[in-house]
Amino acid sequence: YPWDKSSLKSMPVDLQQFEKLDAYALKVNITNSVEELVKALLKQARTDLEKVRAIWMWICHHIEYDVVGYHNKSQLSSKPIDVLQTGKSICEGYAGLFEQMCSIAGIQCMKLSGYSKGYGYKMGQTFTGDSDHAWNAVYLDGRWHLLDSTWGSGAVDDSFTKFTFRYNEFYFLTHPALFINNHFPDNSNWQLLKPTLSLKDFENNMLHNSNFYMLGLLTAHPETAVIQTVNGKASVSVDCRSATLFTFKLKGTDEHGLMTLKKHGMKLDIYPQKTGSHKLQIFAKPSKASEDVYNCVLEYVVECKSVDKAMRFPKDLHQPVGPSWFTERQGFLRPSHPDPIIHTNDGRCSLTFTLGKDISVLASLHSDNSSLTEDMRRRHIMQIHRRNQIELKIHLPHTGNFVLKIYAKKKSDPGNYDYIFNYLITCLNTEVKWPAFPQSYSKWVEDYEILEPLSGLLPANRNVQFKLKMHGVAKVLVQAENTYPLTQSRDHWEGTCNTSGCREVFVMVHENANHSFYSHVLKYEVETQ
Incomplete structure (x- = not known):
């Protein structure tokens, strides 16, 4: 059934109501008998949903992924009692233990197998041969729901030698429209989707990791993992629920693109300056987050056939570019130029804002091919204040691409100015040579x-x-x-x-x-x- 974007789950779940049950389940410490373990867990569980939750929480926090066993499967038992007693297994064992614990608790549960975009997945790869992953479906409130306790329990490092417990709520009763993004069951009925997705589409579709959805992101375009440039340009956009900050890296730098923040997402135009295949990563964090930690939410491969040399951006250009909800929050309202790029033919331009706060503004001009001193960078810009309006008049010293950087501070603050945002100003007219404004x-x-x-x-x-x-x-x-x-x-x-x-x-x-x-x-x- 289609995803209406309102919830990441396939049934209404109130996590706050689970807090007591979750805490209880984590404390249960029985590893000699599956029956005894289930009996103890069910003491605090009344409904079928609570029973499944208690089993899920216990497994996710007590069974670790067996990285050694994964490399040497012949020595490995996936029998539920062995998984319980050793406290480790691979996905097969997680799913088998989950299935048996549910059956003891009187809940219908299936163990499913199929292909997954998990550890070792390479973007755009094809899937052939035997399935590589196992998970479960449980029957609650008259229909089937999907969950993956292996991925709910934590993560394996890149070299596949170390497992770290890191609980992930996303894989508990995940909505099938989101689960299909990285789980493709052998039997397509278990996608729980109409119409079902073909393996070809599964291979081509963009991989959204759980960060993508947990951060409130909704969709990304394009939906395929490989993007071909058109005339040297590739574009990506993301839609999200609430104000989110983004950054990106193309081959490890953020230089060859132009990213703008939208109220509900972002838009990015990429102009690789070399042909060939480049990895593009997009990172996000909620605007309210106190830490400066961005999580990777998308990875694309950009295939560039030709380079647009005209779109070489000055190295001082800082992402994102142009005004946005973020600059509004900083007090810059009603910008005369909502777009990130300002084109001027005669080398002059003028921007206005309404200042929503009592702030002092500082602006400076930067370009790769001019030797402007700090003082001159400011003197090519003139500030004019009319009540709560500010105008920035700009006279460019020569032709080319410039970055206009805008800083601000509270008038009452004695301290330094904070960087707020920047624009790209372009001028192709080679005759342009304006002197600075008076000092x-x-x-x-x-x-x-x-x-x-x-x-x-x-x-x-x-x-x-x-x-x-x-x-x-x-x-x-x-x-x-x-x-x-x-x-x-x-x-x-x-x-x-x-x-x-x-x-x-x-x-x-x-x-x-x-x-x-x-x-x-x-x-x-x-x-x-």
């Missing part, structure tokens, strides 16, 4: 605004028009070879200054008519002859 000093207040001149480099021997929006000052002077006072009209100060005979021009303010000293607020350079 501003600490007395230049956040909501002052330069109307002209915007360029921090003034022409020599010219009259230059100044127009500045400033409030709360008594006088404004422009200091070149001579001093030029600006006059106030409504909300701005304006006037002209001549640049001959000087290398620098300063704008200075008199904050209070009674004081004699001026504060520097802006500095312009003058072109050399």
Whole structure:
């Protein structure tokens, strides 16, 4: 029956109601007789579901996977009593013990066998010959349900030499539509699905490990494990229930892609810079998680036939790119540019946000082929504040790809700025060569605004028009070879200054008519002859 995405289980299960029973089952310590063990476990179990749960919990926490026996099957007994007494087995023994304990408890249970995408599975492989795994079906509330106590108990390391108990709730009464993802029974009726899946589809389908579902992820596209690039690009998307953070690795780096977070998932475009087959891994963590631990949720193989050289991203580009629910939470609301890439033809662009919090913002520009100093990285961006709106005006120093990094901190915090997000800015026009904005000093207040001149480099021997929006000052002077006072009209100060005979021009303010000293607020350079 189809998965309606509301539950990972095939029947309603309230795990909180199992807490007492689970704790009781873990403490039962009988290993000399299967009958005695079952009798003890059932003392606290009333319903059939509770009986199955008690048996499941006991097996998952007391039987370990026999890595030695797996390599030497001839010496291995999968008889339930032997499994119980040695406390170890392989899947065959887990399923056999489960079946016998259920039958003693009066519950119908089947041992099933088939192919699995478990240890040693290689993406896209085919399955032939004998089945490689065993699990169970139990009959509860008038229908059959699936479970796998081997996989519920823990995991084997990559070299298959060490087993670690790590309980996994996912494999208890798993919904058949999810169980089929990595269990293919010899008898297709035991898929408990209509229509049933063919072996070919099982082989081709994407493997979602239990992390995928436990993190609230719903679907991934494409559904096949191998992706062919089209014109050098491959795309993957994931849908999920709630806000989730993602990262990815293509051959171990996150450089050749562009990942954007969506409210219910993410989208990733990959541009491998080498042809051939590359492993793509996608990692996720819930946005509320305190630890910085991402779990691998998907693995693809990307087959790249041609490389799109134009999509080489600057190494400073940080994933994810562009605004999202995450940047909204940090106080950046209503972005003028919702997309991760900003294209500019003349080398200029302007972004606006509404600030939802009382924050100070810092922005800087980075590119692989420019030697911008830290100071210049900031001076190609001008911040303009209008009440709770912020505008970032950007003038690129040359053509190419740039990363615009945006940082913020609470105004009340004395500390450092935190990195929030970044955009990719692209400009193909080779003529572009904008000078930096004028340098501003600490007395230049956040909501002052330069109307002209915007360029921090003034022409020599010219009259230059100044127009500045400033409030709360008594006088404004422009200091070149001579001093030029600006006059106030409504909300701005304006006037002209001549640049001959000087290398620098300063704008200075008199904050209070009674004081004699001026504060520097802006500095312009003058072109050399």
